[in-house]
Amino acid sequence: MLIIRKKGMLCLPLLLLLLLFSATNSYASISRDYNTALNQFRSLVKNSTQARYRSNWKRLEDKFLAIYQANPDGAYAPKVLYYMGRVNEELAKRSYLSSDFQAAVDYYNRCARRFTRHSWSDDALYRLARVQYYNLNQATNARRTLNKLLTTYKTGDKYQEAVALHRKILGSGDKANNASASRPVAKKSTPAVPRRVSSSSSAASKNVSLKGVRFTSSNDYTRVVIDLSGDANYRYKFLNADPSRNLPFRLYIDLEKTLPASSVKDDMKIYDGILRMIRVGKPVPTTSRVVLDFEAVQKYTVFALENPYRVVVDVSAPKGGVQSHPPVDLSKKVAVHKPKKASRTIPPSRKVPDLVEQLGLTVKTVMIDAGHGGKDPGASRNRIREKDYVLKVAKMLGKKLKAKGFNVLYTRSTDVFIPLEERTAKANVQKVDLFVSLHINANKKRNVHGIETYYLNLARSKSARRVAARENAITEKRISDLQFILTDLMLNSKMQESKALAELVQKSMVKTVRARGWKSKSNGVRSAPFYVLMGAKMPSILVELGYCSNATEAKRLRNSSYLNLLADGIANALSTYRRNLKNYAAM
Known part of the structure; x- marks a missing residue:
């Protein structure tokens, strides 16, 4: 037994060394790909002939996207999102299409929202505001973006430029506000909601009704839809199974300023495929909670759809219901693989x-x-x-x-x-x-x-x-x-x-x-x-x-x-x- 323990002790450092080497190699590959794409971006901006072709910009966007997919939470992820915005902004300057400017807005927005503490977040917000003001004629949105930058990133390198742009927007839009332009006042920011919130700009002022919960389920997949009478901010959390307490895998969704309709049952035993039970309650007086119990969970996604407003939960289980590792939240994480180009006639051989x-x-x-x-x-x-x-x-x-x-x-x-x-x-x-x-x-x-x-x-x-x-x-x-x-x-x-x-x-x-x-x-x-x-x-x-x-x-x-x-x-x-x-x- 002593010899076996020593061998195990010898094997453990070796295993750790291999894992470290693998992680280092992967990081080096992403770093190499990022620098290559960045150099191509700089070259394309300077080459007026090649910059005229839309296909060159879209190919470059695909390269940055592949880097992001390889590690969506890594050190290069915010920089990649920022440059995907830059790529579309540069393309829009040549295409004159508002859709290209809007694509740039989407990427800048995502960079700032997902990586609030990164040093490039204020850069993304500044460029976002410029595109909104100069290219999309959205002065109000640009001012709101700058308010966020000036409130959150007071020590950032874009602060003074943001102040100047804020003054210009106020000066051009409302002369009466010039006196206060030197110190733009931002709206009070709402507390951060854990995980993901709805796409609505704000929750409804009145209580929303939770009208019902429906589902479609099989032995390895289920989709649950929570029907609401109006927009509602929501947050969710996944809880692992606890066999010692006889607790299954659970995913709960809290809906703010929402009350269950009288027709909604407190408990619905399902036992259909991987979905076991749906429970509805109120952890606090003005919040409805929907708890979903599952046999097994491998991946899950939570997102909202509109007209009518509903929150959708997609859950996939491993084959055979065997849980080998913690589930992946696809609302936040993304698959780790690089996309390949599709053939125009057949699925590409590499894909x-x-x-x-x-x-x-x-x-x-x-x-x-x-x-x-x-x-x-x-x-x-x-x-x-x-x-x-x-x-x-x-x-x-x-x-x-x-x-x-x-x-x-x-x-x-x-x-x-x-x-x-x-x-x-x-x-x-x-x-x-x-x-x-x-x-x-x-x-x-x-x-x-x-x-x-x-x-x-x-x-x-x-x-x-x-x-x-x-x-x-x-x-x-x-x-x-x-x-x-x-x-x-x-x-x-x-x-x-x-x-x-x-x-x-x-x-x-x-x-x-x-x-x-x-x-x-x-x-x-x-x-x-x-x-x-x-x-x-x-x-x-x-x-x-x-x-x-x-x-x-x-x-x-x-x-x-x-x-x-x-x-x-x-x-x-x-x-x-x-x-x-x-x-x-x-x-």
Whole structure:
């Protein structure tokens, strides 16, 4: 026994040395990648010829994003977020697109919020205020940003510059305030809320009603939705299981200024999959607490959706329910891997091994989501109700996919209303391989027309933000707040695989209808933050089949032969996607 102990003692320092070497090597790699990207940024800013091309800036943004993904809480994370803002700001100076300036705002905002104690946080706030004031014509927002900088970072190197800009904003906007411009007064900041708070700027002044709690669950996944009558700040905490006290894994969500409705039960025993029980109580008179008990937890995400306001909790469990390590909070953490570029025709060879492993070398089951339904008609113009026509195409597509050997599931097969978050939850619970959401577009400008396909990501254009706002049933002004939340969520989604699938579907649809003489316009593949795609564990896309607000396109959409061709195009693309995976697996 003595010898064994000594060997163990000898092995322990060696193990620690190996771990230290591994961590040091990883840090050195990130440091090297960061310096390379930084030098490329500086070179691109100076090279007026190369700086004209949007693709050069987006490639550089991807490099910084990969560094951030590799260690989202590391020493370089705040610097990377700052330079992702700089990249988009420099791009915007050349593209003159407000969407590029808004992307810069999102990154600066995230840097300042996530890393409040870092020395670059005041730099991020200062540049954020400049973009808001000079480029987005948002003087009020810029002044609020500067108020935060001047209150929080009084010893920062940007303090004097912030004072000067604050004076300029007050001087240009309100001459009466010039006398007090030398000492800008910030609003009293609210106490920091642990973990994540809602995207609302402030909690409702009156008590909000907790209307109910719903769930969709399986043996390794559950989505719980807390329905509220209005906006509410929230905070949450995860508690590990304690077998000695017979306590399971618990996640509780505290909702400020919220009271449970009389119809809400205090205890709901579930025992459905990994979800065991839902309990509702009031730890203090004006706060509602929802406690979720689980059999096992590997990863979890908490985020809010709007109109109506609800808090969504996604939880995944390890296979077999065996808990081998503490769960990961994906609301804060992100997956540790570098993204690869997606091919325009097939999933990229460098990305395919991961994809093949996840999909079991093939694609078997597809879930078709006919958008809207029931009380929600969707877009309605020129004798078209979106909910009716997308259901018609969904059934056409389902028959074609079954003929090609796919298993087909539907989120709805009749005219019923299903909340957006329940659609993706159904796909996750059923463990489908692909998710396709069908929609018909509309625009105030009647000359706008064309087919377009989307995947989940930040909206890169005004048009994409408009479409996302319409499908999410929120205003375009709220998309920026949503994109801030989405930044964490999208890094854990099948973003690249979804983009590859979207490119195949878009190309196939346009090719199929044009081959039969229809002069349909292709609006290409776009990205946007759609509620219906958030949290999907499989490649997922949203297809806009055309614009019913355009009289010519509406006439096409009323033609069953044309709809059949669109369904043919989608079915052929999904078949190609599956075949590409099989071909790779056979290599």
